[in-house]
Amino acid sequence: MRLRVGEFDCGTPVPKHRKDRKMSETIPAIDIAPLFGPPSPARDEADRQIFAAASGIGFMTARGFPGAELLTRERRGKLLKIFELPDAEKQKLLRWNFDPSKSNYYRGWFPLQPTAVSYKEGIDMGPDIAHADAEFAADDPLLERTPLPAESDVPGWKAAAAHYYRSMEKVGAALMASIARSLGLEDDIFDGHFQGGISTLRLIRYPLRTEDGAVDLSKPEYSVMHKGERRLVIGREHADSGFVTLLAQDGVEGLQAKNHAGEWIDVPPADGTLAVNFGQLLERWTGGVVQATRHRVIAPKTARYSIPFFYEPRVDAEIAPLPIKGASDFAPFLYGDYLWESATNFVEMAGVKTLRKPRRPAAA
Ligand SMILES: O=C(O)CCC(=O)C(=O)O
């Protein structure tokens, strides 16, 4: 069941003008600073705004959190330095599905795929970059180590990535606590699921795409019209699979969210802000209250970089029905089993699905 703006009774009636909003709709911009302080009317107000966004358009931009100082061109640039590595060094970080001599399946580099709609390269990094005690299991690709460049090739990069990862974990936890309060749950209800979590910090580069003979970019699947202009799609429309995504755009537009009317709304790339959206598992877990909104990336006039952080539970966290009204009943399952099934449907994970068996097979 998908609930729409105004249909969910969270005690706050949705103003009529919001239901009528058309192409002028914008993504709510929310100061989440009060989430990091004690209970207060300001925190209640931030909770209310976050919940309205999460259960409405399913997207927001957040500012005011500890770590917002990392979201400047200069600080993001430190993380994005990795894209300046020579190709030979990037290739050392490739995943198995792109280089079968490697033994990392889940973490590591994904190269440009010249014929795909999504036109990007980058790296997926796990908790081992940020936590010395991160769990490691040789027989579980979800718990493998992240292949990283040599310190001397990108001095200071690892420390910057570790610090960024830990900052985003705190923002993710604060948002989950806020949503818990709005659902009438204890605000630490999700903490146990996320301690020892396997969040992914991803760094993405979308090069400027030009006709290079690899594909015919005039085919309809490669572009869309936006404000009267033909724009290439460089990140294919999708919904994220998990819980909360915290995404830093690098001051360059391109990210768009799809509203309930099917219109594409630009997500502004302001410094000091994160784009926040929610994943399909959280939508399902909340009985369709939180919205896993579809989004895509259209090509700007320059290369584009982005830094999504996918806030995720521990591999063995049990996802069982929440005690909230309207939540659907389902047989409990393990987060890692769900994640592997959904993540391996994405193009940058093609070909690895059979390499991990569910730890708790579904009941026959
Ligand atoms: O690069 C972007 O702005 C969007 C990336 C994204 O949606 C994703 O990696 O899931």
Ligand SMILES: [Fe+2]
């Ligand atoms: Fe996404």
